[in-house]
Amino acid sequence: MRALLVLGLLLAVLGTAGQARAVGYRYWSFWDRDSAGGTWVYATQGPSTARPADGDVQGFRFSVSEDSKHSAKPRGESGFAAICAKTPAREGAKRVALVLDFGTAEDAPSGSTPPDPSPRTVCARVDEDATTADALAAVAKPLRYDTNALLCAIAGYPRTGCGEAVSDDTGSGESPGASPPPRAASEPGNGDGSGNGDGDGDGGPSVGLLTGIAAVAVLGAAATWQARRRRG
Template identity: 35%
Template sequence: MTAHRTARLVLSLLAGFLLAGTVATVTATAAQAEDGYRFWGYYQWTNGQWAFSQKGADAYVPADGAVEGWRFALGGAKPRVPRAAGDFEAICGKTPAETGKKRVAVVVDPGTPEDAAAGETPGQATGTCVVTDPASNGAKILAAVGPVRIEKGLTCGVAGYPAKGCGDQVKNINVPATDAQVTLQIGASVGSSAKPSPAASSEEDSSTPWTGIIIAIVVVALLAGGGLILSRRRSAAK
C-alpha cells in the first residue's frame, strides 16, 4: 500500500469514527465544544439518507443511477452530511441515458461560513449530473464536476474551495445540533455526448427574408410597368 493510500485510509477511518452514526437527520442536542477536523467528507445516498463512504473515492465505483455526496465541514462527533437530499431525478432527470455509459448525480456542499477557514467563503451547494464510463470511480466522477486539489492522496479542495489547507485539526469547535437544509443549484450535465438541438426558427422569421425579396421584386415590376405605360402615353400625345 502506497503512502498516499495509507494516508487516505487513515483519514477516512478517522472521519468514520468522528462521524459515527451517519444519517441525514439527527436528534437535536445542545452544541458542545470539542476538537475536530476541517475536511471534505465523502458520502453515498442510501435508503433515503446520506451515509459516510466506507471506501475512498478512488476505490468506490458507484452504479448507474447512484447519488454521490461531498460536504466540507468541521467534523466532530456527529455527522456533517450534505445539506440537501440526494434527489437523482432532480439532478439527472433531464439528462438522457446513453448506451454504454452511466449517469451519476453529484451533490457538492461547500458548507457554511462557520465551517470555513479564515479568508474563505463557501459557495452554493450544487447538483451535477455526470455521464461517464461505467467503470468510473468516485474520484473520476468528482473531477468531472470541477478541479480537485489532491494533497498526500487526500481530497483537499473541490472546484477551488478551499484554496488551501487539508484535513486541518481545529480545537474547541462548536458543531451545531442540526444543519438547515439548502436548495441545490442544479448545473448543466457533464460528459454527455448528446448535443442540444438548435432552436427552431419560427415560420415568420424564416420567411421574412424571402418575403422582403418578393415584395421588392413586385415593387420594381410595378414601377417598371408604370414607367412603360407613362412612356407610351407620352409617345401617343406627340
C-alpha cells in the same frame, strides 16, 4: 484545607487540559445516498475505489467535525431523477448524481467564504467502470489533493488547507500534532474499504495535561512544606 485546595486545582487543570485536547477537523467528507430510505450514509470507501452504479446518488460535505459519527451530512433532498433529468442515458456510460455541499460560513477557513450557500447538484456521465473520483473530476474541477492523496478541494474550494485540525471551542485555530481526519471516506487513494478513521487522536496524555499535573504537584509539595515549617 490545603489538601482540598490542591485537589480543586488538580481537577481544574484536568478539566482545562481535556477541553484543549478536544479537536475537530476541517475536510470534505464523502457520502452515499441510501436508495431505499433516501438517507445519507457515511461512505466506507475512498472516492477512487468506490465504483457507483448508474442511478446512484453520492454527496460531499465540507465541514468541521470531530469524527465520522459527528460529521455533517450533505443538505438537500434532490434525488437522481431530479439531478440527472437533463442528462440522457447513453450506451456504454453511466450517470452518477453528485451533491456538493460547500458548508457554512462557520466551517470555512479564515478569510474564506463558501462559493455556494446551498448545495450544488450535478450529473456526471462517465464510463461504466469509472470511480467516484472520475465522476467528480468530470464535473467539479479544479480538484486539489495533498501529497497523501487526501481530497483537499472541490471546484477550487477551499483554496488552501487540507484536513487541518482546529480547536473544538472556536472552530478555528490550528492544533498541530492531532490525528488526521477520517481517511476512508475522504482519501481517494484509500482502498482498504475499512470505513474506519474516527480521528480521535488518542495517543496518551497530552503535553498540557502532564504539565498541569506537574504544576499541581509542585503546589501541593510547597503547601505541605510550608505547613510543616509553621508547625516546626
